Every structure is written in C-alpha cells, then in structure tokens.
Amino acid sequence: MRNKTLKGRVIVEGHCKAKALVSAKPISFLGGVDPATGKIVEKDHDLCGESVKGKILCFPHGHGSTVGSYVLYSLSKRHLAPKAIINQTADPVVVVGAIIADIPMIDQVDISLIKTGDLIEVDAKKGVVRILTDGES
Amino acid sequence: MYLTKEEERTYDGERGWTDQTCMKILVRLGELFNAAKLVRISSAHVSGVSYKTLGDAPAEFLETLANAGGKVRVRATLNPQSFDSEYLGRRLEQSLREKQLNVLKQFARMGFTESLTCTPYYLRKPKRGSHLAWAESSAVVYANSVVGAWTNREGGPSALAAAIIGKTPDYGIHKPENRLPKILVNVSTSLRNESEFGALGIHLGRLLKDEIPAIQGLGNTPETCLKQLSAALASTGMVNMFHLNKGAQTKTERLEKINVETKDVRKTVESLSTREQSEPDLVFIGCPHCSLGEIKEIALLMKDKKVNEKTEFWVCTSQCIKEKAREYVAQIEKSGGHVLAGVCTIVSWTEKLGIRTIMTNSAKTAYYAPTMNKAEVTFKPLKECLATAIRG
Numbered sequence: 001m002r003n004k005t006l007k008g009r010v011i012v013e014g015h016c017k018a019k020a021l022v023s024a025k026p027i028s029f030l031g032g033v034d035p036a037t038g039k040i041v042e043k044d045h046d047l048c049g050e051s052v053k054g055k056i057l058c059f060p061h062g063h064g065s066t067v068g069s070y071v072l073y074s075l076s077k078r079h080l081a082p083k084a085i086i087n088q089t090a091d092p093v094v095v096v097g098a099i100i101a102d103i104p105m106i107d108q109v110d111i112s113l114i115k116t117g118d119l120i121e122v123d124a125k126k127g128v129v130r131i132l133t134d135g136e137s
Numbered sequence: 138m139y140l141t142k143e144e145e146r147t148y149d150g151e152r153g154w155t156d157q158t159c160m161k162i163l164v165r166l167g168e169l170f171n172a173a174k175l176v177r178i179s180s181a182h183v184s185g186v187s188y189k190t191l192g193d194a195p196a197e198f199l200e201t202l203a204n205a206g207g208k209v210r211v212r213a214t215l216n217p218q219s220f221d222s223e224y225l226g227r228r229l230e231q232s233l234r235e236k237q238l239n240v241l242k243q244f245a246r247m248g249f250t251e252s253l254t255c256t257p258y259y260l261r262k263p264k265r266g267s268h269l270a271w272a273e274s275s276a277v278v279y280a281n282s283v284v285g286a287w288t289n290r291e292g293g294p295s296a297l298a299a300a301i302i303g304k305t306p307d308y309g310i311h312k313p314e315n316r317l318p319k320i321l322v323n324v325s326t327s328l329r330n331e332s333e334f335g336a337l338g339i340h341l342g343r344l345l346k347d348e349i350p351a352i353q354g355l356g357n358t359p360e361t362c363l364k365q366l367s368a369a370l371a372s373t374g375m376v377n378m379f380h381l382n383k384g385a386q387t388k389t390e391r392l393e394k395i396n397v398e399t400k401d402v403r404k405t406v407e408s409l410s411t412r413e414q415s416e417p418d419l420v421f422i423g424c425p426h427c428s429l430g431e432i433k434e435i436a437l438l439m440k441d442k443k444v445n446e447k448t449e450f451w452v453c454t455s456q457c458i459k460e461k462a463r464e465y466v467a468q469i470e471k472s473g474g475h476v477l478a479g480v481c482t483i484v485s486w487t488e489k490l491g492i493r494t495i496m497t498n499s500a501k502t503a504y505y506a507p508t509m510n511k512a513e514v515t516f517k518p519l520k521e522c523l524a525t526a527i528r529g
Contacts, residue, residue: 011165035194066272066292067185067195074194092166096294099161100198 006109006129011090013124014104017132018083020118021055022111023047028064029071029097038080056120057082058111062094072097084122086111086129138167138306139174147302155207159298166295167306176268176307179286180212181300182257183249184272185293187219187484188237195293196236199243202301207247210303214252214260215244216273217426217453217481224475228490249300253479254455256364256426258284268311270299274371275364275425275501281378283363287311290377310377318351318380321392325354326399330518334362335500336405337397338369344395347375351389353382361431368425369500409503409516416447417496417515420526421482423453424499429462432476435523436465442527444473449492450526452476474526483509498522 023046027033032042038053052075062068072094075081085098090107098105104124114120117135122128140148148164150157163175185191219237220226226234245251252260255273258280263269265285271277272291280286289309291299299305310316322341328334341350358381370376382389422435435452444450452469456478459466466476482495483502487510495506496515503516517525 035192065185065190066294067191069292069294070185070191070195070198073198077197090169092169092292092295095165095169096162096292096298099165100158100294 004113004131006113006131008086008106008109008127008129010124010127011095011105011107012098012103014084015123015125016056016083016104017119017121018054018056020114020116020120020135021047021050021052021057021082022114022116023059025059026061026063027059029062029068029093030065032064033071033075035071035074035078038075038078051080052082053080055082056084056086056122058086058114060088060111061091063091064093066093066096068093069097069100072101072103076101076103084124086114086122138164138172140164144175153206155202155205155301158202159207159301162295162298163302163304163306167308170306170308172306172308174307175302175304176311177303178211178270178299178305179263179267180214180257180261180269181209181296182214182216182269182271182273182276183244183293183296183300184216186216186240186244186253187481188233188240189219189486190484191240193236196240196243199240203243203246207301209248209300211300212261213249213300214254214257215249216255217253217479217484219480219485221477221480224477225480225485225490229486233486247301252455252457254426254457255481256428256455259426259428260455260457268305270296270305272296275368277377278367278371278379279364281310281316282367282380283360287316290371290375316378317349318389318392319348320345320350321382321389321394322350322352322397323354323394324352324397326397326402328355328362328402331362331365332498332500332516332518333402333406334358335365335369336402336409338366339373339409339500339504340397340401340405342370342372342374342376345374345376349376349378349380351380351382351392355381361428364425365500369504372501372504406516409500410514411507412494412513412515414494414496414513414515415525417494417525418492419449419451419482419487419495420522421451421453421495421497421499421502422519422522423451424482424497424502427452427454427458429458432458432462432465432469435519436468438520438523439469439472439474442472444526445528448526450474451482453480453482454478482506487512496522496525
C-alpha cells in the first residue's frame, strides 16, 4: 500500500475521489476521444478503447486542435467526462476545456507515480493529489 | 495576474455566466503563460466555424453562451464555413446544411460579423501596433509580419473569450522583446511564383519551430506571395511572425544563420505533390482567400477560355470581396469556373462531392488536403493550375 501525497498547481478548483486512468501519451480530444461514448479512439494510443467516464484522467498534456476544448464540454453535458484531470504540463486546449466543462484540474504533478486503477483523491483547492489505495492491492 | 476592479467583478460573476466563463479562460491562460495583465484588443478573429471540423460539441457550447446573453465587445470576425449557399450548399444533404447554419446562428446571436474568411485583413486592415486576438494561423503570421499588428496564435475558444471580454492576456508576441528575430534566414535563390513562396514557408516552418526569422534575399515581394509564405510557415511551424530584412533595419550580426538554396525550394515543391496528374477532379485557387487583385488576375487569364467539363474550378474568397469583384466574378463564371464565398476547400465536404484529386497553387492546401480531404494533390503555380482547368 502506497499512501502518497503529490503536490501540483490548481487550474480548475474542485474536489473528488475516483479511480485513476493513466497514460504516458498526450491526448488529442478532437479525433482522439469519441464525444458520443467517452471512449479513447485514437489508434496506437496506450488507452485506446478505454472510457474516460468517471475516471481521474492522468496524462502528460493535450495536443491537437483547439476544437478539443469543446469535446470536453460535450462529454460533460452527456455525463461522460472524467471526474478530474491531472496533467504533467497543462496546455491551452485542455485548460480551456476543463474550465468550460467545470472539471477539476491540477497540473505540475509527476504522473509517473500514479498507476491506472489506483483510488486517488484530488483536492483541486489546495492543489494536492492523494493516492489512497494501490490499484494492484 | 493583475486584474482591474472591473475585471475582478466580471471574474466573480457580476456580469453573468458567459462573461465570467470567458474571463476565467483568459485569466487561466494568462497565468499559464505568465502574463502580468490583460490588454485591450481592437478585434478578434475566431477559427472553428466549419461544422465539418467542429462536429456537434462546439455548437452546444456556443448555444449555451448565446442563451446566457453573451455579446462581443469588439469587432469579431469568423473563419470560413463548410459550404457556400449558392453552389456547394445545393449539393449537400439538408441535415448537414442545417447543422452548419445553426453554428453560424449562434455566432450571429453573440454579435459576430459573418465575415467567413481566413483573410479578415482584406475586410478591415488592423492598425499598425494594435493588439488583436486572432485564431487562424495564416492570418496571425500575416497580421504580425505584413500588417504590423500584434497577435498571438489563439485557439478557437480563446479568441472567442477575447471577443466577448474585448481583451487578451499580455504574453508572447504582445511583448516587444518577444518580437525580435532569433535567426537569420538567407534565401540565396530567386523565387519565381507564389507557390515557391509557399514552399519556402513549409521548409522554414519545419526548421524554425518557434524561432522568429529575419529573412533576407527576397527583394520586393508582392503581398500575395507573403500571404502564401505566412500560411505555409504556420502549417509546419509554431512561429507567429517573420521579419523581412531589407537592409539594416534589424541587427542581425549576432544571429544564428541558415541558408536556403534552390534545391531546398525545389525539393519542397516536389514533396507537396502526392501525385502528378493532368486531369484533377478539382482545380482550386484561394487558400488563403483571394484578394480583389488576385480575382482580377484570374479573370483576365480566363478571358475567352472554357473550363473543361471533367474538371471543377473553384476560386474561394469572402462575400465582401466577391461583391467588390462582381465584374471579374462574372468573367470567371462565364468561363465555367465558380467563385465561392465564405467557404474553404480544406474544411468543406469535398469527399461527399466525389473529389479525389486536387490541383492547387496553395502550399497550405497541398500540405493539409491529403489528410483533411483524403485527396491526392498536385501542387503547381497559378498559371499552370489555370492551364490545367482549361485543358483538363
């Protein structure tokens, strides 16, 4: 059992607890995530086929078209959005998307310390991420 | 980031949800890029207008903003849409037309000018030194480098937020120290036409990434060639401006130098064609949108000529320029070509119209069409494009 606290920078305030979905690759929301299902559809992506719904989505940063911001909004309208977003380095596409979709967001976190399936708590008021239980245990 | 009392009140929601959301976008982006404050802008230009590239998600957000009473505070223009009502619109299914028109309706409710062009500087030229929040990368490079206005390369949503607030975060190219050249480009070949200027842009974009160049060796260049250079530079690179070094305006002694030779330009021209074809489905001129002068030139070259039956010939521009060019438009249409207003080939449904092969003089279109339009591309200068349209 790891019980770790990671510090980061608050981008969008909020608080939640959920399972982590972690990728080592950047995500393009336009074309990379299906707004109708919430599934990652980008071929060759390490999370291809996974749903972002209800997860705490951890990835290095976004890339691709700025229309991607609107995809996050659309996901949240359909209750398919991630519960929170943790980035290594926030980029404009994801930041704007998180603001308009009102998804709690923190960046400047070392996401290599988080594993898919870990139960984590995001306190996006203080800018703190707590790994509560290990995904494997 | 410093906010005035008024900006703070907007941030806290005193002016409603739309203004609050837009202010949050600007402040968060400002913090991300270490802006100290917001600056007033004289205009905003929003990309992400074509329903083909947008899909349904943005329309929902735009409608929510418009329903909450969102209104632009500065002149705000729009990028091209996916069809024109006179020609392409008639060949598309009703549901697509309706969805596109709904996007335009939401922008109109918020007070956007229905400019539908990627060359808003032909409609109203920004003042030298004025701050702008423009998306559309080709217009950003042109505005900074040729017009002398100041704008970062905005995304669709950040330009939208800037239009509604009338301000943009003060970072990047809004700061004089970030507009200085970082690298000297010596062009030791003479470029023969607009397509070669485009090829130079594609080549430099890859080399420069985000380093602003001072380019020397171009001589007196027509603005339409600089437009091709701007569009291409933005396609492959992140650089938002260039300087033309004609003599001693810029101190360049200490800069790193790179040389561009004839073979670099030729190789790039060749690489932009995916296939040599003598009978393309479409010959397309107007990326970025044509100026009045370009339409006149095309009309004169097409005089007493006929476009062959197997080939579509499109000239794209804004509605505003099309109206000004009425007599030349009539000439082009008499020869069997189509002058399309407010539409862009790259973001139109060419696949649905059966277009598999495109010939163009635009390096930007040649760069994007293989992926955006799933088309084979032949990249040739204007005169060869027109000759092909006539001959087939």
